[in-house]
Amino acid sequence: MTNRYIPFLKLKSSEILAIKELSDELKENFVPFFDFPRQKKNTQLAFKSTTEKMVRSMSSHLKENFNFYLDNFDIDSILEIDSINNYAYLLKSFSEFNVIPVVSIDRCAEHLAAVVDAKSSGELSSVVFALRLVPEDFASYDAVADEISDALIEIFALFDSVDLIFDCRVCLGQDLKQLKINIVEFANDFSKDYPLRKLIVAGSSIPASIRDVAGAESEVELTRPELKIYKSVEKEIGQIYDVVLGDYATVSPFYSELDIMPEIMQNVTAPKIIYSFDDQHYIIRGGALKTHQRGFAQYFDLAAVLVSKNFYRSAEYSFGDHYLSEKSLGIGKNVTPSSIVKPTLNAHISYMLKDFF
Template identity: 35%
Template structure:
């Protein structure tokens, strides 16, 4: 990973798909405020192209995204998380573990690699191997199922920490990614997140704790019809606000998926459906 200057204490983590329109949006923000990347740290998920994933599809997505970054000098100094969560990580790239290949592809960028307790062992190992040589920051990404039982997840985290403490890790970030949330689940997930965060902070040290979610389902037509205008509760904001302002749990960084579903793929959506969807400012 290279070194740059646009790194600071982020206030917001936008979870984005690694696509040209997402980087274009970041470019526009940068034009308006050249310090924007000291306030936000994008999290890029490489999107799947179809349900029948192939090595060629994965290569196309990864290289297209890198080409986009290569074309703009500002991205050389932008710190970002990158993950292949949406992809079938059993797919090797010319015999190389998929995430290992992706990290190598972006080696000249300020990326933060991501591991998880529900990820393949070879995925996590590719990150450990990279950090043992190059050092850097590291993120552990948990999903809703991972925080249902703190006792079980704690055992997994202890095993991870035994490895991490022997690596050249500069910072360790915890990401609780609740992904798509139904309105009826807001209280349950808020209570679950509160219990988990309070306990994990007692047992482990994380330099950053991030909570993210989305109110947008994979099939947006289940939320609104084409050309329809509709208001709805942003569950992700409600959960973060409750944890920070009501439960008084400090130092939780807010993240969301904007107006894109966590389960988005390039074949799922009709672009016309986005015309009447808006997101609040953070």
């Protein structure tokens, strides 16, 4: 199976477990992208604790030579761990895996040096690295060509090729036609100067606050603009380049855990389930967990509505679909905002790998 899809995930336990539950066939040639999650406390201790936990989780649940992209997009570059740059610490910590390092033109010199040092020392076995660009970066190749050359000259010398990531972030409200034009023109110009392995066109339709697209106690079908961008790029230059789709699955790129008391969180949090089909996200939400008469049991009710839809794919389709089927029948423990992540991610990734293309 050719991998044409890369989910962009937070490096968290639920995400790792969602991948673990994929079928063996789907995991073959599957290469996810992990962003180290923003911490409630931006401290050395918190960073080290999370890193150690994630290394253990991967070692326990995924095969030793598991291949993935690893970035620290959400982490302050000035944070040092044991007197070294935090990305250098990540690369050392995950050296037993096949990590594809990620750089960008806005990363600090220490981040770029960490990739050079890890490759030179043998900590990195990958022959490819990824260059991640956001819309302001890829608006014009000419505007950043010198910056790319100056910042990445040592890295290009050490690797055989590069995966060029066009990370459109949340695509709602953006000019999709212009994004496509910028991506195509940038890719064509970039490929004249550097050995390009693949183009990854990534984005999301889920904003930081789900309330911006779905109110409490409502259900909506949300068209996914990131898919329109990918399809238009693939249609125009897919015969020239290996164009791969990336998305943020069922979690917003801007997701972060709010540093507030759990009891207060229940007053403002409403349960939600996001389920993908065709070019849509189906989003269903309940009322505030603290004040709604059904409380956490609302998840059972939401699941029952979901599985009654004609786009629900059956309990046998994936681990996540089976979980939702059971919850629709009220089977098992109560669901929480944390525990719903693993099955909904698994259901989404399974669909994207099996039937989207």
